[in-house]
Amino acid sequence: MEKLAIKLCLTKDIGVNGNLFGGNMLAWLDESAATWACSVCKNPNMVTVKIDELVFERPVKIGEQVIIFGVVRRVGKSSLTVYIEARKKDFYSGEEQKVCSTIFTFVRVDGNGRSIAIDDSVRDEYKHLN
Ligand SMILES: CC(C)(COP(=O)(O)OP(=O)(O)OC[C@H]1O[C@@H](n2cnc3c(N)ncnc32)[C@H](O)[C@@H]1OP(=O)(O)O)[C@@H](O)C(=O)NCCC(=O)NCCS
Numbered sequence: 001m002e003k004l005a006i007k008l009c010l011t012k013d014i015g016v017n018g019n020l021f022g023g024n025m026l027a028w029l030d031e032s033a034a035t036w037a038c039s040v041c042k043n044p045n046m047v048t049v050k051i052d053e054l055v056f057e058r059p060v061k062i063g064e065q066v067i068i069f070g071v072v073r074r075v076g077k078s079s080l081t082v083y084i085e086a087r088k089k090d091f092y093s094g095e096e097q098k099v100c101s102t103i104f105t106f107v108r109v110d111g112n113g114r115s116i117a118i119d120d121s122v123r124d125e126y127k128h129l130n
Contacts, residue, residue, distance in 0.1 A: 001069035001085065005032040009064045020060035025086065025100065026051075032068040033084045037106040040072060041080055041118050046106040049079070054102040064088050066099065073103065075126045078115040080106045 007028050015021035030048060037046040060066055067087050074081040085101040110116045 001071050001083075002036070003067060004036050004070050004084075005068045007066045007068070009060050009062055009066065011062055014062060018059075018061065020064075020066075022056060025056070025060070025066075026054070028066065029054075029068060029084050029086060029100075029102065030104070033070060033082055033104045034106065036070050037080050037082060037104070040082075041106075041108055041122050043108060043119070045109050046080065047109050047113075048104060049107045050105040052103040054100050056100050058088075058097060058099055060088050060099055065091065067096070072126055072129065074129055075118060075123050077117050078108050080108075080118065082106075 005028065009020050013020050013024045030051070034046060034048060038044045065088065067089050069085045069087070071083045072080065073083050082104050083101065084104055086099045087096040088099050089096045107115050108118050
């Protein structure tokens with residue numbers, strides 16, 4: 001898996017129960033995945049069309065680092081599907097524990113917000129997946 005981002009859980013990120021607020025995690029995942037989708041597809045006009053189910057498997061606490069990873073699953077005509085996984089990593093031991101994962105689908109759009117084809121060069125690069 002490719003490493004997309006490293007985040008630090010700060011006081012401002014915490015919800016009422018002392019854990020990282022779920023909406024903040026979702027924003028981290030969406031930003032990381034969307035930025036990476038633009039990079040993979042070699043253009044900045046990728047919009048999120050779908051986020052699959054996501055289970056928060058363990059809490060993240062203040063001062064913990066979260067690393068976000070991604071793998072390309074499929075390149076369609078105009079869509080890109082990626083698996084995204086967040087893990088927290090212990091600063092001392094380096095041990096990683098999965099926090100959550102999901103699958104994002106992005107679509108390349110034109111200036112009017114309509115879907116347009118991803119470059120053939122990208123599809124060629126990932127043709128082994130289809
Ligand atoms: C993304 C959007 C342009 C797609 O419009 P659309 O009319 O469904 O477009 P199309 O029918 O041409 O489909 C485009 C692609 O999206 C895929 N798609 C559409 N709806 C989907 C869904 N619910 N789940 C998975 N893929 C979907 C299609 O399979 C197609 O993929 P392909 O070209 O690789 O075969 C439109 O839904 C949209 O603007 N959504 C809002 C995006 C947004 O604001 N996101 C949040 C902020 S980034």
